[in-house]
Amino acid sequence: MTTGAITTTELNECLPALHRFAFTLTRNEDRANDLVQDCVERCLRKQHLFDGQNLRSWMFTVCRRVFLNQIRRDKVRGTPVDMDDAPQAKLSIDAAQEEKMHYQDVVEGFRDLPHNDKVVLSLVAIEGLKYEEAAELLDVPVGTVRSRLSRARSRLREALEQGAVQEERLSA
Amino acid sequence: MVHLITEQDIHAYVDDELTPARRRAVEAFLADRHLSLAQAVTYLRTTFDLRSLKREIYADDALRGEVEALLARRRAKTGEEGAAPLEKSRSSS
Known part of the structure; x- marks a missing residue:
């Protein structure tokens, strides 16, 4: 079946890589599946914008944008765990706990970096400066x-x- | 077409520093390589994490002071007035 510019065969071929991309971003199987779903829907809706060159690359771009939008929307740190939607409450608590430990690790890992590295990472990653500007x-x-x-x-x-x-x- | 993608291209991809053509080349490269992909997305995720943790990161007074001074210099250069200084960390106030 062909869906406009994108065939379902092409789409299916991209899914494993897209899922890996989404899983690494979200660090959570359910959230990764949701992200892939949102991304595929968006790609199909916006397929008139696809230049026909490399579907996988284009889907990565869309995935990154969808995830960024989710992060901006969420405002709170990370993605909140919806206790009502969670299949098991215990899983949700574990996920929230894991998220908290991860953030703690990021803060501690950052703290141990040399000062010059901290400055450049702050300027580029946190403040969003271009490399040229930071230099x-x-x-x-x-x-x-x-x-x-x-x-x-x-x-x-x-x-x-x-x-x-x-x-x-x-x-363990 | 064969593209030579370097480690620094992956960082430049994460930091949105690439031209559209180069970005497509990097994305095509990443799409086929699990390890590079994992690395790139980890870096991308770290960027989001650091932004979320801005307050904790800037609890380091020396770091916050230096970044603030650099950004002030940038504002002075570009003539941007009245931009807010970095939020001071609650834990260090």
């Missing part, structure tokens, strides 16, 4: 901004992975 303000080449960002994020990721392993051990 100019810090009076360093753009390449330095890139390498500090890369290092800072890698360190933070390692810290978060270690935190996740420790939490798994504690809960």
Whole structure:
């Protein structure tokens, strides 16, 4: 079956990658499924905007936008867990608890970064400055901004992975 | 077409620094590679987390002071007046 510019075969081929994308963003199976669903609906509604080149790339773009909109809408930290909609209340409590521990890990991981890395990550990730702007303000080449960002994020990721392993051990 | 995608392209993708053509190339690359994809989305997620945790992050007075000074310098350069200073963390006030 063809749905305008996008065929269902093409759409189905994109779903595994899209789901991985959504799961890493939401860190939760239910939320990932919802995000994929929203994303697919949006892609079908907006398919007249698809340039016909790379459906998977376009779906990633849409997925990222849908997730950003959800985050902006939510205002509160992370995605709230709706206790009424949750299949089991215990799962919801665990999810909320996990979310809280994750944020704690982010704060602690960030705190342990070198000061210069914290500054560049704050300017780019929190304040939304372009690399060029951050480089100019810090009076360093753009390449330095890139390498500090890369290092800072890698360190933070390692810290978060270690935190996740420790939490798994504690809960085992 | 073969695109050479570097680690820094992945960061630039996360930070919305790419031209539309390059962004498509990176997305096509990520779409086919589970590991790079996981890495990119983790970074993207970290960005969202850091924004949500702005108050806690800026509880570090030295960091907040420096970022505030840099942003003030930027505002002075671009002639932007009256922009609000960074929110001071409750925990450090």
